[in-house]
Amino acid sequence: MATALIRRIAHLDMDAFYASVELLRYPQLKGLPVVIGGGRRSADNALLQTHADVPLSRIPVADFPRLAGYTGRGVITTATYAARQSGVGSAMGLMKAAKLCPEAILLPVDFAEIRRYSRAFKDIIMDIAPVMEDRGVDEVYIDFTHVPGGQRDGGRVLARLIQKTIFQATGLTCSVGVAPNKLLAKMASEFNKPNGIAVVFEDDMQTKIWPLACRKINGIGPKADEKLQRLGIRTIGDLAQRDVDWLIDHFGQKSGAWLFDAAHGRDDRPLVLESEPVSISRETTFERDLHAVRDKAELGAIFTRLCEQVAADLAAKGYVGKTVGIKLRFDDFKSVTRDQTLEHPTGDAKTIRQVAGQCLKRVPLAQRLRLLGVRVASLTRLGEHDKDASNMAPALMSKGSIALYPVAQERQLF
DNA sequence: TCTGGGGTCCTAGGACCC
DNA sequence: TCTGGGGTCCTAGGACCC
Numbered sequence: 001m002a003t004a005l006i007r008r009i010a011h012l013d014m015d016a017f018y019a020s021v022e023l024l025r026y027p028q029l030k031g032l033p034v035v036i037g038g039g040r041r042s043a044d045n046a047l048l049q050t051h052a053d054v055p056l057s058r059i060p061v062a063d064f065p066r067l068a069g070y071t072g073r074g075v076i077t078t079a080t081y082a083a084r085q086s087g088v089g090s091a092m093g094l095m096k097a098a099k100l101c102p103e104a105i106l107l108p109v110d111f112a113e114i115r116r117y118s119r120a121f122k123d124i125i126m127d128i129a130p131v132m133e134d135r136g137v138d139e140v141y142i143d144f145t146h147v148p149g150g151q152r153d154g155g156r157v158l159a160r161l162i163q164k165t166i167f168q169a170t171g172l173t174c175s176v177g178v179a180p181n182k183l184l185a186k187m188a189s190e191f192n193k194p195n196g197i198a199v200v201f202e203d204d205m206q207t208k209i210w211p212l213a214c215r216k217i218n219g220i221g222p223k224a225d226e227k228l229q230r231l232g233i234r235t236i237g238d239l240a241q242r243d244v245d246w247l248i249d250h251f252g253q254k255s256g257a258w259l260f261d262a263a264h265g266r267d268d269r270p271l272v273l274e275s276e277p278v279s280i281s282r283e284t285t286f287e288r289d290l291h292a293v294r295d296k297a298e299l300g301a302i303f304t305r306l307c308e309q310v311a312a313d314l315a316a317k318g319y320v321g322k323t324v325g326i327k328l329r330f331d332d333f334k335s336v337t338r339d340q341t342l343e344h345p346t347g348d349a350k351t352i353r354q355v356a357g358q359c360l361k362r363v364p365l366a367q368r369l370r371l372l373g374v375r376v377a378s379l380t381r382l383g384e385h386d387k388d389a390s391n392m393a394p395a396l397m398s399k400g401s402i403a404l405y406p407v408a409q410e411r412q413l414f
Numbered sequence: 415t416c417t418g419g420g421g422t423c424c425t426a427g428g429a430c431c432c
Numbered sequence: 433t434c435t436g437g438g439g440t441c442c443t444a445g446g447a448c449c450c
Contacts, residue, residue, distance in 0.1 A: 013450095037418080075418050090450090095415045136421090136450045221448045254424080283419060323442085333417070337444060373419090 008144035008155040009271070010129075010178045011185035012162065014121065015194035017138035018078035020172050021117050022107050025056050026064075033083035033104040035067060038074030038094050045108070061105075068102035070094045073285050077109055081194065121166050121174070128162055133271040141182055141271050154178060154199040163197070183267035184209065186218045205265045210237030217262050227251075239263035276379070280319065281327075282309040283373025289331045292365035299372065303360075304353055306374040311349035314376060318383075320345035321376035324355040328363060329371035337375075338362050345380050352376060 014020065018036040023029055051059045074094045086101035097104070118137045125132055129150070131143035142162075144150030149158045155178030167173060173195040177188025184200050187209065191198035200208055214236055215225045231250065233239050239247075240263035248256030261267065284306065290299050314320060324346075325339030338359035346352065356374050 073416090073418075077418085091417080093415065093417055096417090097415095099415070139450070219448070223447060252425095278422065279420095281420065285418060325443095335445090339443065341442065371418090 003151075005145055005151060007180050008150050008178055009181055009185045010142040010144050010155060010159060010162075010176055011182065011189040012125070012140050012142060012159075012174050012176045013189055014138040014172060014174045016078050016080055017117075017172070018109055018114060019080045019083075021110070021113055023080070024171050025113075026059070026107075027057055028059070028061055029064070029105060031082055032061065032080070033086060033088075033101055034080045035076050035083050035088060035094070035097060035101075035104045035106050036079070036109055037077040038070070038072065038106060039108050064105045064107075066102065067094065067098040067104040067106045070098045070106065072287065079104075117170055117172065120170055121172065124165050124169055125162060128165065129158065131271060131273065133273060141185065143271050144178060154201065156197055156199050159197045159199075163195070181265075181267040182269055182271070183218065183262060184265055187212065187216055190216070202265065205240075206237075209265060210235060210240060212236050214239055219258070219262070224251075224255075236263050276381075277317070277319065279375055279377035279379065280310060280313050280317065280321070281373055281375035282306045282313070283327060283371060285329070285371045286369070289368040289370045291368050299369070302372060303356070303374070306372065307353040307356055308349045310374050310376055311347055311352055314347040314379075315382075318381060319379045320347040320382055321380070322346075322378035323376065324352050324359065325375040325377065326356050326359045326363075327371070327373035327375065328360075328369055331368040331370055333370070335371070336363055339375070339377070341378065345378070347376075347382065 019034050022034065022036060047059065047064065048056075051063065072094065076088060076090055076092045076094060076097055078090060079088050079097075083101055083104050086104070088097040088101050088104065094106070114137060122132065122134065122140060125140060125142060129142045129144060129147040131146075133141040135141060144155045144158050147158060149161065152158065159176040159178055163174060163176060175189050175193045175196045177185045177191065177198045177200065179185040179188050179200040180202055188198040188200045191208075212235060213225075214220050214228050214233060215222075217236065220228070227250075228234070228239070233242070239259060242260075242263075244257060244260045247259050250256065251259060284302060286302070292299065322343075322345040323339050323341045325337055327335060327337045329335040340355055340359055342351075342355065352374065
């Protein structure tokens, strides 16, 4: 006789992932405030160069670069728990963090290493529990329902097995929440961080979920939270007390109904096991704000490089796209986007550059810029459209908008 | 001391077609 | 001549997430 299976969805995320990966390389930093961010690791990394003759684990702590005196526009990617004590955290500007915790050690992100560990922990999970949704570099959802051991102790036994296996293989810890659905599992994984497990059942709503701030619901961000607070709603319990129609009146049909369901712990979204990308983009924030006229040469070079990078990314992933767009951010942090859809998809850097240049002409450029981005969307897999399409002239050409203008007017802005 | 980079999804208006 | 829906595509902006 079969026992009834209850839906057990796990959310797992790696603890302070980027920082923890660095600590594997530099164990002498364990327990110290370390902050990751600010730029890419490069071959001429000063620390590595001056200590070329010493094993990495023997580089003296005193020789590591500090946050103090940092200038630049970087932000924190991850901070160790020791650094979080000082109030610094993800997405905080490094210059602000330097005021709060000047003695913190600042290390750049090693993307290659991060990708290696990301693949490693996901491979381990797939071996144990193959129904997994990838939620980025350090997070996944896993369906425990039909996995051997997935029902034992509400999922705790399998969660512990996964934690232990990942730790033995990589030296990294993670936190897991197990619940009837993704919404609750995501919240549960935060309960016992770091290296924790939390199990939530439907009956735990009132005691474990309702006391939490609305902001803990994945999907309620700063704006929605502010509006909820204005309406006197602070906790998920407060939210659950309002009726659907009232929420729909204030937040619209879709959001209102969703808020209501979320407050009652209802979420029937399936795990998404595979997905196709919607867009591929590159953007960069300049070291100083640039002016469209005065810094034209510099901007032009950056613009071209972004287009080349997007083209290279498309090629590497095997996609072409029909919509080319740009994004600008001005010195007051306001941003605008412009895009244009071609008749045929492209992956060609020159074509992307040209269409992106057309988009740029539609933006008034009196203000200085702090960011420029290039995006290609409406993607199709290379080979799933006309063979010649990627080599074809852009649609603009056939529409005549270029041919009709005098050459002087047609000059690219940068 | 201003606030990275790579994404997804939603909304809303207008064009265009049936 | 006027009055309609509905559906799809395109564009712009914004919220949110990792």
